[in-house]
Amino acid sequence: MDKEAIIDLINNNIKEGIHVIDSEGTTLLYNSTMADFEGMTPDAVLNKQLLDVLPSLQGKSTLIKVLETGKSITMNRQTYFNKDGKQISTVNSTWPIKKHGKVIGAVEIAKDITIIEKTVNNLLSSTETIQKSKENKGYKNTKYTLDDILGNSPQILNAKQIANMASKSDSSVLIIGESGTGKEIFAQSIHNASNRKNKPFIAENCAAMPESLLEGLLFGTTKGGFTGAVNRAGLLEQANGGTLLLDEINSMPLGLQAKLLRVLQESKFRPIGSTKEIEVDVRIIAITNKEPLKLIEDGMLREDLFFRLSVVNLYIPPLKSREGDLTILKQHFIKILENKLNKTISRIDNKVIEFFYKYPWPGNVRELQHVLEGALNIVENNGIIGLEHLPYYMKRHFHNVSKTSEPSHLNKINTLNILENDNLSLSEHLEQIEKKLIKEAMKKEEYNITKSAKSLGITRQNLQYKLKKFSI
Numbered sequence: 001m002d003k004e005a006i007i008d009l010i011n012n013n014i015k016e017g018i019h020v021i022d023s024e025g026t027t028l029l030y031n032s033t034m035a036d037f038e039g040m041t042p043d044a045v046l047n048k049q050l051l052d053v054l055p056s057l058q059g060k061s062t063l064i065k066v067l068e069t070g071k072s073i074t075m076n077r078q079t080y081f082n083k084d085g086k087q088i089s090t091v092n093s094t095w096p097i098k099k100h101g102k103v104i105g106a107v108e109i110a111k112d113i114t115i116i117e118k119t120v121n122n123l124l125s126s127t128e129t130i131q132k133s134k135e136n137k138g139y140k141n142t143k144y145t146l147d148d149i150l151g152n153s154p155q156i157l158n159a160k161q162i163a164n165m166a167s168k169s170d171s172s173v174l175i176i177g178e179s180g181t182g183k184e185i186f187a188q189s190i191h192n193a194s195n196r197k198n199k200p201f202i203a204e205n206c207a208a209m210p211e212s213l214l215e216g217l218l219f220g221t222t223k224g225g226f227t228g229a230v231n232r233a234g235l236l237e238q239a240n241g242g243t244l245l246l247d248e249i250n251s252m253p254l255g256l257q258a259k260l261l262r263v264l265q266e267s268k269f270r271p272i273g274s275t276k277e278i279e280v281d282v283r284i285i286a287i288t289n290k291e292p293l294k295l296i297e298d299g300m301l302r303e304d305l306f307f308r309l310s311v312v313n314l315y316i317p318p319l320k321s322r323e324g325d326l327t328i329l330k331q332h333f334i335k336i337l338e339n340k341l342n343k344t345i346s347r348i349d350n351k352v353i354e355f356f357y358k359y360p361w362p363g364n365v366r367e368l369q370h371v372l373e374g375a376l377n378i379v380e381n382n383g384i385i386g387l388e389h390l391p392y393y394m395k396r397h398f399h400n401v402s403k404t405s406e407p408s409h410l411n412k413i414n415t416l417n418i419l420e421n422d423n424l425s426l427s428e429h430l431e432q433i434e435k436k437l438i439k440e441a442m443k444k445e446e447y448n449i450t451k452s453a454k455s456l457g458i459t460r461q462n463l464q465y466k467l468k469k470f471s472i
């Protein structure tokens with residue numbers, strides 16, 4: 001094999017920095033990426049004694065340390081200032097090279113993490129800024145109290161009662177409910193009914209970011225924890241004395257779930273890079289929009305964390321199972337929207353109301369709110385909200401429901417119109433209805449007798465007899 005070609009490839013094409021020294025500390029391989037990181041040129045380092053070239057590394061060089069101890073040092077964060085004076089952060093791993101158990105050299109591989117680190121820092125700063133502005137407002141970053149949660153269904157009244165009792169303690173709460181059922185407003189209401197109400201309420205969505213960022217965000221970082229890291233309080237510390245809401249807890253990586261469990265058990269944690277533990281007094285409210293037992297079964301939620309969070313379980317039922325709430329919520333949203341859009345409506349068409357009671361509302365209260373807002377936008381002032389004002393997907397659902405809930409041939413017939421003609425005898429009435437049904441079926445099936453008979457549920461012969469009898 002052509003060794004030079006391999007060395008050429010490593011020198012010029014690999015994005016990781018590579019530095020190899022022999023047992024004397026002389027550099028055997030030093031690629032251009034490593035040279036860029038360290039602000040050197042490969043020629044200045046190659047075949048030279050490491051400490052001669054970089055005397056500042058005396059006592060610090062990981063390559064020399066590994067050479068001396070024979071033990072690897074991995075995931076070591078380092079900072080360099082390159083030729084242009086730009087700060088570069090890397091994660092370095094250094095391993096001994098051994099032959100017959102003897103250390104004959106060491107290799108160091110460095111990966112540039114400058115961009116990743118910048119992203120983390122920007123993110124942490126922005127949450128800090130948001131938090132600061134919240135603090136300046138005296139923590140008034142919550143809007144809702146239990147009184148804002150409308151509905152008089154036994155289910156919602158029960159949920160409100162549990163929330164109210166839970167607000168009197170510091171126990172963790174797990175809120176479970178479909179999307180748009182009001183989980184967040186319950187969480188805010190618990191905080192605002194508690195004696196933590198004048199302390200911070202911080203909400204974080206665990207699905208929104210990768211594990212490494214989320215960990216830094218929750219636990220905070222300490223200067224020296226990794227290069228470029230500054231002392232930055234994590235959300236747990238920022239929420240001290242108040243409430244931390246962890247939304248979509250099931251999206252939290254399992255490793256972090258374990259760390260969170262420890263915080264819940266001990267009220268203590270160690271910020272990243274810190275040697276000291278911090279003690280905090282934070283009430284945790286967690287939210288999941290998926291069935292927790294199924295999540296445990298699927299390995300998405302740690303069972304021990306589930307039990308620890310479930311000191312209080314608050315289940316918010318879906319809107320479709322909450323009888324009576326639809327009417328109250330509908331009126332409430334219309335009132336708010338009339339104000340907001342500076343428009344009034346005279347009423348909602350009965351067809352729409354009937355449909356609302358049949359519709360499954362997969363997006364729950366939020367969907368109702370949006371559907372009404374959409375309708376109020378397009379209905380004329382003092383108008384009636386009709387089917388035409390509903391969103392496209394709902395109209396489709398409406399037609400499917402009406403098709404399946406009534407036999408198709410009855411659908412288009414106004415039986416009452418015929419019956420209202422009271423000059424006819426009962427048998428004449430029935431004949432009229434029969435005639436109309438047959439005509440409808442024939443038209444729908446494009447005058448195919450077999451298909452029409454089938455849709456009417458009679459035999460072909462019977463249909464032919466009736467067609468003759470009614471001269472259709």
Ligand SMILES: Nc1ncnc2c1ncn2[C@@H]1O[C@H](COP(=O)(O)OP(=O)(O)OP(=O)(O)O)[C@@H](O)[C@H]1O
Nearest residue numbers: 148149150178179180181182183184185289365366
């Ligand atoms: N019982 C209620 N009374 C008044 N408004 C409600 C009620 N339930 C929900 N809402 C309103 O519905 C919207 C959705 O509520 P919220 O954000 O709390 O839902 P969620 O369960 O957290 O939804 P998601 O799972 O999608 O995050 C909000 O605008 C909220 O004000």
Ligand SMILES: [Mg+2]
Nearest residue numbers: 180183184247
């Ligand atoms: Mg929510």
